[in-house]
Amino acid sequence: MSLIELNQVSKIYDETIVPIRAVDNVNLKIGKGEFTSIVGPSGSGKTTMLNLIGGLDQPTEGKIIVDGTDISTYKPDALINFRLHHIGFVFQAYNLIPVFTAKENVEFIMLLQNIPKSEREKRAVEFLEAVGLKDRINSTPAELSGGQQQRVAVARALASQPSFVLADEPTANLDSVSAESLLDLMEDLNHKHNMTFVFSTHDQRVIKRAHRIVTLQDGKIKKDEMNPAHAKSEA
Amino acid sequence: MSTYIKLAWRNLWRNKKRTLIAAASVFFAVILALIMRSMQTGYYDYMIDASVRMYTGYIQIHGKDYWEKKSLEESMILDEKHLNKLKKIKGITLAVPRFETYSLISHGNKTKVAQITGINPQEENKLTDLKKKMIEGNFLDDSSKGIVIAQGLAEILKVGVGDSVVIYGQGYHGVTAAAQIPITGIVKFTLPDLNKAFTYLTLNYAQWLFSAPERLTSLSIMIDNPNELNRIESQLKNIFNEDYEVMDWEELSPELVQSIQVDNAQGIIMLGILYVVIAFGIFGTIMMMTAERVKEFGILISVGMKKWKLGLVTLYETLFVSFLGVFTGAIISIPILLYFKANPIPLTGEMADAILAWGFEPILPFAVYPGMFFAQIWTVLAIAMVSALYPILFIRKLKPVEALRG
Numbered sequence A: 001m002s003l004i005e006l007n008q009v010s011k012i013y014d015e016t017i018v019p020i021r022a023v024d025n026v027n028l029k030i031g032k033g034e035f036t037s038i039v040g041p042s043g044s045g046k047t048t049m050l051n052l053i054g055g056l057d058q059p060t061e062g063k064i065i066v067d068g069t070d071i072s073t074y075k076p077d078a079l080i081n082f083r084l085h086h087i088g089f090v091f092q093a094y095n096l097i098p099v100f101t102a103k104e105n106v107e108f109i110m111l112l113q114n115i116p117k118s119e120r121e122k123r124a125v126e127f128l129e130a131v132g133l134k135d136r137i138n139s140t141p142a143e144l145s146g147g148q149q150q151r152v153a154v155a156r157a158l159a160s161q162p163s164f165v166l167a168d169e170p171t172a173n174l175d176s177v178s179a180e181s182l183l184d185l186m187e188d189l190n191h192k193h194n195m196t197f198v199f200s201t202h203d204q205r206v207i208k209r210a211h212r213i214v215t216l217q218d219g220k221i222k223k224d225e226m227n228p229a230h231a232k233s234e235a
Numbered sequence B: 001m002s003t004y005i006k007l008a009w010r011n012l013w014r015n016k017k018r019t020l021i022a023a024a025s026v027f028f029a030v031i032l033a034l035i036m037r038s039m040q041t042g043y044y045d046y047m048i049d050a051s052v053r054m055y056t057g058y059i060q061i062h063g064k065d066y067w068e069k070k071s072l073e074e075s076m077i078l079d080e081k082h083l084n085k086l087k088k089i090k091g092i093t094l095a096v097p098r099f100e101t102y103s104l105i106s107h108g109n110k111t112k113v114a115q116i117t118g119i120n121p122q123e124e125n126k127l128t129d130l131k132k133k134m135i136e137g138n139f140l141d142d143s144s145k146g147i148v149i150a151q152g153l154a155e156i157l158k159v160g161v162g163d164s165v166v167i168y169g170q171g172y173h174g175v176t177a178a179a180q181i182p183i184t185g186i187v188k189f190t191l192p193d194l195n196k197a198f199t200y201l202t203l204n205y206a207q208w209l210f211s212a213p214e215r216l217t218s219l220s221i222m223i224d225n226p227n228e229l230n231r232i233e234s235q236l237k238n239i240f241n242e243d244y245e246v247m248d249w250e251e252l253s254p255e256l257v258q259s260i261q262v263d264n265a266q267g268i269i270m271l272g273i274l275y276v277v278i279a280f281g282i283f284g285t286i287m288m289m290t291a292e293r294v295k296e297f298g299i300l301i302s303v304g305m306k307k308w309k310l311g312l313v314t315l316y317e318t319l320f321v322s323f324l325g326v327f328t329g330a331i332i333s334i335p336i337l338l339y340f341k342a343n344p345i346p347l348t349g350e351m352a353d354a355i356l357a358w359g360f361e362p363i364l365p366f367a368v369y370p371g372m373f374f375a376q377i378w379t380v381l382a383i384a385m386v387s388a389l390y391p392i393l394f395i396r397k398l399k400p401v402e403a404l405r406g
């Protein structure tokens, strides 16, 4: 069974003069442990699709099944709870709570999940170590570089033990060195923890690191291919 | 410490200057409001005290219906049993008996209507400081058979100490009361109404003259703490039921109550304006803190923070700014108010004239009651709660996708 399944999913914005089909009749299955990139030109529907998968938005048509649950009919409040326990998010920017340290930020989602203090601390340290920020545990976001901040966001997502991690253009604000090393990190975590990653990007260097590449155009899937360089990792 | 409280507290200091300005606006407004209240309340307390010392006392006991009819037929006899119970009530400092009536007073061909007050000289002096107001002759003593009359009345009758006046009136049960009485002293009141009408006899003599032995028209009560008035009044009402009436100064001096109410209403309007300023300070800050964090809120809701939890954090923020101002303001006010309570401000102008007319020192002592502080705290809390609704409602409506797109 797939971890994520989109069945005839459309998202239509009709407040505009001509209704926009931001996601248009998409069928897609993503399995556990995949390392998938959603690519496509600007306005092709990448963000809209990730938002639908992540339960941040509701589809106009179709079914979205995540972790065996049909979330397409969930009300916004139920979705909040679903996101908390099933999905890890890494956004393009402003991921972290500015007044909290790296460790407090990583702990925060676990706190929302009612995980006891000792367990939170243990995991926070463990994952900050895993993203290479062991010595920056008590730094606030302002004291960290953009790349380091994104790593904290990745650590935060993973520490909450989600079913998969969604990242909408996680490298968009990073220089190429930081972008590369974030990708290294994600790939490494994908490998070690068998954590599923779905991320979107424009960036050619990032695209080539994906194991599976789903290309969108005008809200439709134009291409869905295995990256030959990593073909071995997919089932 | 709860993580949400920690988060709210740190958020507050992301923009130190703005938080401090908002808290300072509350701080100064609270100090100003407290000074205003303390001054007003102090002035009222002082006026009330002046007024009750003028004549009535805080509470009076009469025979039933006396106050309405003002007739000797409604005078009363206080037996030992009642008086002993009265003495046991805590907080009563004085119980001054009087026998009051009106009668004609004349000298030569001049005749006037005078208020005749039969008094216990020592007790009366403790309440109204009558001895100090003597300008000629001697004050009454227990065995005195003379009369002390007010200076204005003496002028009208063209009499002085050593002259005699004739009292002619109606005693208890309609018995004629008439006597020629020597003037032993002249007393001067600053209030013209009193100065033209008041005369004093000893209680015994007045009771004998008006054929009403043992009878009193009023017993004036003084208490040491005006805040205990209600308690003492209800205790008195328990003792002096059926055949008596127990009235407090508010019932005895409705004009005073009214003038205080009018003045107080003005004070409340001023306070209202002050609170509007506070409200704008708090609300403006909260609005800015909300507007600049839309993305952040969007992310927090996206990662699974329930909206009410986020709303709670913003509620804490609002409460912190408000209470930072209100508590520091209240604490700083305490010594200021206590200082002016101990060292009253001397009054000048109209206010001073008004108090002087009552025969009292024109000063403005501050009053300090815990209730004044609680009133500030509750009001600011109410303003904070209403302001806190803004971010809470904002978050309620927030759609994460829209917030993230900014």
Ligand SMILES: Nc1ncnc2c1ncn2[C@@H]1O[C@H](COP(=O)(O)OP(=O)(O)OP(=O)(O)O)[C@@H](O)[C@H]1O
Binding pocket: A013, A016, A020, A021, A022, A040, A041, A042, A043, A044, A045, A046, A047, A048, A049
């Ligand atoms: N709330 C909205 N109302 C109307 N149209 C919208 C809304 N959100 C997105 N769209 C439209 O839907 C289409 C897909 O947008 P989306 O943001 O998903 O594209 P994208 O692939 O993420 O683009 P980019 O690479 O620039 O981030 C665009 O045409 C966009 O204008």
Ligand SMILES: [Mg+2]
Binding pocket: A046, A047, A048, A168
């Ligand atoms: Mg996008």
